Amino acid sequence: MKLRATIRDLFNNAMVFKSLNVLALRIAGMLLFFGLTLFLTNNFEAGLVGQYDFSRALLIFLGGACVFGMHQSVIYYAGYLKSKNSLSYLKKLYGKMLVIVFSIAFLFFLAVLLVSPSFIDSLFDKEVSKLVSYSVFALFFYGVTLLNIDVFRAISKIYISEFYRNVLRYALFFVAIIYLYYSGNPHFLVEVFLLNFTFLALLSTAYLFYYFSKIKVDPTSEEIGFKQILKRSGPMAISAITYLLMQSVDVILLSKYSSFERVAFYSVAIKLTTVLSIVLASVNTVYAPSFAEWYSKNDLQSLKQGIKRATRLIFIFTFPAIVLVFLFSKMILGFFGPGYIEARWALIILLIGQAVNALCGSVGVYMNMTGKQVVFQRILVTAFTINVVLNLVLIPKYDLLGAAIATTISTVFWNIVTTTYIYRKDKIITFLTLK
Secondary structure, eight states, X not given: OHHHHHHHHHHTSHHHHHHHHHHXXXXXXXXXXXXXXXXXXXXXXXXXXXXXXXXXXXHHHHHHHHHTTXXXXXXXXXXXXXXXXXGGGHHHHHHHHHHHHHHHHHHHHHHHHHSOHHHHHHHHTXXXXXXXXXXXXXXXXXXXXXXXXXXXXXXXXXXXXXXXXXXXXXXXXXXXXXXXXXXXXXXXXXXXXXXXXXXXXXXHHHHHHHHHHTOOOOTTSOOOOHHHHHHHHHHHHHHHHHHHHXXXXXXXXXXXXXXXXXXXXHHHHHHHHHHTTHHHHHHHHHHHHHHHHHHHTTOHHHHHHHHHHHHHHHHHHHHHHHHHHHHTHHHHHHTTOGGGGGGHHHHHHHHHHHHHHHHHOSHHHHHHHTTOHHHHHHHHHHHHHHHHHHHHHHHHHHTHHHHHHHHHHHHHHHHHHHHHHHHHHHOOOOSOOOO
């Protein structure tokens, strides 16, 4: 009876209801993403799909550096400004963040112009310089897209944010690759993938410019300069880049030690486990601004209750999915093509990391929204170091399995260390409890 009452109370909460709506949009995006992946793996050569996965992993990493944590800090600032009744200042803050994104993207562009293509190729023992150049050229638009998606969250346009994040970016790319296939031009796969973000950046920026054009900034509101933005965003940037690296360094190093075909096999396993984290991401999307607002107001009771609800919701929807993927891993991988079954044990090992991730709850968001971003940065950097060392040792010996072991160990490490730190520091339980 107590468990039933707990579940009923959980689903009667307004923020939980909003989280479920966000989850529905993310599931729609997941279906599009896997429909797209199935089409690619069954109709395009594995080597070409591997090139796309390499470019995607590189763009994720460089994009994290380009946006410099501002896609997370803008959520913090929204909660902070709301608690100070100065939310209109977000308009000016957004303009400064765009300048920073452009500046960092321009530095990467200059770096690629100065580095010899043969040197880049020698790093990976294969011709990747063209892929690197294309990814860097698209970097500014990718960074703006990432920033804009979370600015939508900051201005309470959460459903628009999720539509861009999970539906539009996959739907447009899906249509494009279908056209490439039937027009006989599959070799343009990487170029079309990158151009997709140019369109998304322009469309989302136009919407935000229109939205902010109707807002007049209160002259008495907060003043947040470039230095403050960088100081607040810097640790978040390092944490975000480190986290993204942990999601992509295995793919990048696998590209060095193995073929693009093997990269394609492993990338499907990574994508399957990443999709399982959509509940965590959906809940974090809704709760992050509130965590910042409650913490700024010193409303610890609301903060504790919010954390508890968020963790329970994550567990209820994530754990059964993990069990299903584990039980039917061979059949699921078989949908992508016979060769992809080789990634079965890698997928099973990666599922262990996702299970721990779900049980620990919204630890990363809590750290970033409550002024502990520097500590979280150090934890993630340590985890990343472990990840890289293990990848370098294990991939040459165990191929896909080695990459999966390295990723899982580092994931378990940072989740447990962060959860322990939060409990000792704030006496707040982020992990799953029934009480």
